[in-house]
Structures are given as structure tokens and as C-alpha cells.
Amino acid sequence: MxxxxxxxxxxxxxxxxxxxxxxxxxxxxxxxxxxxxxxxxxxxxxxxxxxxxxxxxxxxxxxxxxxxxxxxxxxxxxxxxxxxxxxxxxxxxxxxxxxxxxxxxxxxxxxxxxxxxxxxxxxxxxxxxxxxxxxxxxxxxxxxxxxxxxxxxxxxxxxxxxxxxxxxxxxxxxxxxxxxxxxxxxxxxxxxxxxxxxxxxxxxxxxxxxxxxxxxxDRIGIMYLGSIVELGDAVTLSKNPIHPYTKMLFSSSMNVGEADSGKIQITGELPSPSNPPSGCTFHTRCAYCTELCSSARPELQELPDGRQIACHYAQKFYQESMEKKQ
Ligand SMILES: Nc1ncnc2c1ncn2[C@@H]1O[C@H](COP(=O)(O)OP(=O)(O)O)[C@@H](O)[C@H]1O
Ligand code: SF4
Ligand SMILES: [Mg+2]
The missing domain is CATH 3.40.50.300 (P-loop containing nucleotide triphosphate hydrolases)
Incomplete structure (x- = not known):
């Protein structure tokens, strides 16, 4: 323990x-x-x-x-x-x-x-x-x-x-x-x-x-506009980032030419913390944003591998990443 x-x-x-x-x-x-x-x-x-x-x-x-x-x-x-x-x-x-x-x-x-x-x-x-x-x-x-x-x-x-x-x-x-x-x-x-x-x-x-x-x-917390959006074991997160923001960070830190499935381009700038977006604060930059994302704030939820994610579609993204691995 x-x-x-x-x-x-x-x-x-x-x-x-x-x-x-x-x-x-x-x-x-x-x-x-x-x-x-x-x-x-x-x-x-x-x-x-x-x-x-x-x-x-x-x-x-x-x-x-x-x-x-x-x-x-x-x-x-x-x-x-x-x-x-x-x-x-x-x-x-x-x-x-x-x-x-x-x-x-x-x-x-x-x-x-x-x-x-x-x-x-x-x-x-x-x-x-x-x-x-x-x-x-x-x-x-x-x-x-x-x-x-x-x-x-x-x-x-x-x-x-x-x-x-x-x-x-x-x-x-x-x-x-x-x-x-x-x-x-x-x-x-x-x-x-x-x-x-x-x-x-x-x-x-x-x-x-x-x-x-x-x-x-050993463990990493990914922070976006004052909140933790993904938290988990460092190896798990770097091998398989799930939150769209974590993916964005990992893809942008990779060297050109590195293997890079599911790459997301860095888009947009960090919104002003004095006027943060409604709902999921990442929704203004997220390629997967839906109406739900701009109105409701996602709470941190735990996934089967123990990591925590604040995203309405965490389970779906997790399932997709598991299917890709197989
Ligand atoms: N003393 C302060 N008064 C007002 N705003 C501040 C102060 N310190 C930091 N901020 C604001 O709070 C936010 C977070 O700042 P900070 O904790 O320094 O972030 P980071 O370390 O991730 O760069 C920023 O928008 C910054 O401008
Ligand atoms: S809640 Fe919506 S906007 Fe926020 S990271 Fe998830 S899919 Fe993107
Ligand atoms: Mg600082």
C-alpha cells in the first residue's frame, strides 16, 4: 500500500x-x-x-x-x-x-x-x-x-x-x-x-x-486552465494518452519523424483564465467537441486502468484506444 x-x-x-x-x-x-x-x-x-x-x-x-x-x-x-x-x-x-x-x-x-x-x-x-x-x-x-x-x-x-x-x-x-x-x-x-x-x-x-x-x-497530472484533466501512471499516460489535451501535448512534444499514431495538431491558443470557456474548458480547442462539451463541465472519472480523466467521452476514447491496440 x-x-x-x-x-x-x-x-x-x-x-x-x-x-x-x-x-x-x-x-x-x-x-x-x-x-x-x-x-x-x-x-x-x-x-x-x-x-x-x-x-x-x-x-x-x-x-x-x-x-x-x-x-x-x-x-x-x-x-x-x-x-x-x-x-x-x-x-x-x-x-x-x-x-x-x-x-x-x-x-x-x-x-x-x-x-x-x-x-x-x-x-x-x-x-x-x-x-x-x-x-x-x-x-x-x-x-x-x-x-x-x-x-x-x-x-x-x-x-x-x-x-x-x-x-x-x-x-x-x-x-x-x-x-x-x-x-x-x-x-x-x-x-x-x-x-x-x-x-x-x-x-x-x-x-x-x-x-x-x-x-x-512516477505519476503525472495534466493541467489545463486551473484543473487536472488527466492523471495517472507516467508510463501509461505516455504510451497511451487518452484525453484530447494530453494527446495534443504528447504529439507536440514529439520529434519530427517519430512514430505517431493518432496525432493531433496543436490548434488555437490557451484561452484567458479570467474568462474561461463554459463547460469543458478545453472545448474551444478540441476536435471532438459536441454541444454537451460546451455546456457541462466534465468531472474526473476513473478508467479501468486506474487513470483519471475529465472528459465526457473518456470511456469511449478509452475503448477505442484498446481496440486499436488489439
Ligand atoms: N499574483 C497574481 N495576481 C493575479 N494573477 C496571477 C497572479 N499570479 C498568477 N496569476 C495568473 O494566474 C494564472 C496561473 O498562473 P501560474 O500559476 O503562474 O501558471 P503557470 O505556473 O502554469 O505558468 C495565470 O493566468 C496568471 O496570469
Ligand atoms: S469533454 Fe468534449 S471538449 Fe472536453 S476534452 Fe472531452 S471531447 Fe473534448
Ligand atoms: Mg509557473
């Missing part, structure tokens, strides 16, 4: 601005993340991935819904809320802006030990900092350098060291390699993977890049 580490129940975030326009950035997401897994969250830019991730690390207050970490509501339980920085951490996309340029790397690494591990002596703190640097592939000499003296990949290694220094259980990686050169991306992904095994970490791995998410994840 998989142990649930974190779950969201009907989690929603609505942004309002001065002109009272509202954006439903995250709309009613209920999901579980299991201990030790990498849960990948993927979708086009603006679909609400970062908003979702930031709520999980308590950087943003939800408009509605619950987040349970180890069974406790992180907004209702004072103890759970206090412990979040030690148990849940985040790695951001841009190591250029997330590291204070005025501080040396050694200081940046010691900072959270100063705040959260007050009982440690200076020698103990230094020892932990040195060990952490070594774990992310940097030697002690980096302690005396400033972020501006490091390459993008080295900075992201420092960000990872800072995120892991308090030994968290759960780490949200938000576009953690998107700002890096492709050759460096692979090194950082492998580092994250090694550290996960070493510390039994659980990751929420957020990216707009389906290839990166597929490489890293």
Missing part, C-alpha cells in the same frame, strides 16, 4: 485585481501525492502550476479547499504550519533571482540552520553546510563565493542544497531546470534523482516541458 504524504481537497485559488477582474488560477483540485514518489505536474504556461505549488509550500493562501500533510490540515493545525519550512521546501526556476546576490554561498546555506536549528553549535552548522555542498557536487571553496561568480547550473546546485539542508520530506521543484542549458538540465535532473533516493524524498515536479516531466515522474 502506498502511503499518502500530501493530499489536496478541492483546492482553489482565485486572484482578484484592482479592477475586480478575477482569475481562477487553480480550480477545485483534489489529488494525493504518495511518500517517495515524483508527481509530475505539466501544462502550458499560465495554467496554474506555480500557483498550485506555492499553495503547497504555504507561500500562497488558498481561496478554498484543504491541504493535508501527513494527515494534518496545514492551515488549521498551528503545529503543522510551524513545521512546514522544515518538512516542505521549494526549488524555483530562476537561481539568478532566488539567491540573494549580496550574500556568500556559505551564509546563504547557514541561514535556515540559524533560524530553525538554533541548538546547533557553529562547528556543527559548518559541518552540515560542507556536507550539503559536497552532496550537490560543489566543494568547500564555494562557500566564499557570491552567486554572481557561479554558472547557472552551479547556482541551481546551491538552491538545491539550501532547499535540502533542513532535511525536508517533500520538495516542490517548480521549473527547476527550465532556465538551464539542455546539457546542464540532465545533470541537475540526475542530481535531483540521486538525492531523492538518498533522502527518501517526495517531489512535486512542475514543468511546462512534457519530456522532462515524463523522464522524472
Amino acid at each position: 502506498n502511503n499518502v504524504l500530501l493530499q489536496t481537497k478541492n483546492l482553489s485559488k482565485i486572484y482578484t485585481d484592482d479592477r475586480k477582474s478575477i482569475v481562477k488560477a487553480v480550480n477545485d483540485i483534489t489529488l494525493q501525492i504518495y511518500q517517495g514518489e515524483t508527481f509530475g505536474l505539466v501544462g502550458e504556461s499560465g495554467c496554474g502550476k506555480s500557483t498550485f505549488g506555492q499553495m503547497l509550500v504555504n507561500l500562497l493562501e488558498p481561496t478554498k479547499g484543504e491541504i493535508l500533510f501527513e494527515g494534518e490540515d496545514i492551515f488549521k493545525s498551528r503545529r503543522a504550519r510551524k513545521e512546514i519550512p522544515q518538512k516542505i521546501q521549494m526549488i524555483f526556476q530562476d537561481p539568478y533571482s532566488s539567491l540573494n546576490p549580496k550574500r556568500k554561498i556559505g551564509w546563504l546555506l547557514e541561514e535556515s540552520l540559524d533560524i530553525h536549528r538554533k541548538n546547533l553549535s557553529k562547528e556543527q552548522r559548518i559541518k552540515i553546510v560542507d556536507e550539503m555542498l559536497e552532496l550537490v557536487g560543489l566543494d568547500e571553496s564555494y562557500k566564499d563565493r557570491y552567486p554572481s561568480q557561479l554558472s547557472g547550473g552551479q547556482r541551481q546546485r546551491v538552491s538545491i542544497a539550501i532547499a535540502l539542508i533542513l532535511k525536508p520530506k517533500f520538495v516542490v521543484c517548480d521549473e527547476a531546470v527550465s532556465a538551464l542549458d539542455v546539457s546542464v538540465q540532465a545533470q541537475i535532473l540526475n542530481l535531483l534523482h540521486d538525492l531523492q533516493e538518498k533522502f527518501n524524498l517526495t517531489y512535486l515536479f512542475i514543468s511546462h516541458n512534457l519530456n522532462v516531466v515524463s523522464y522524472m515522474s
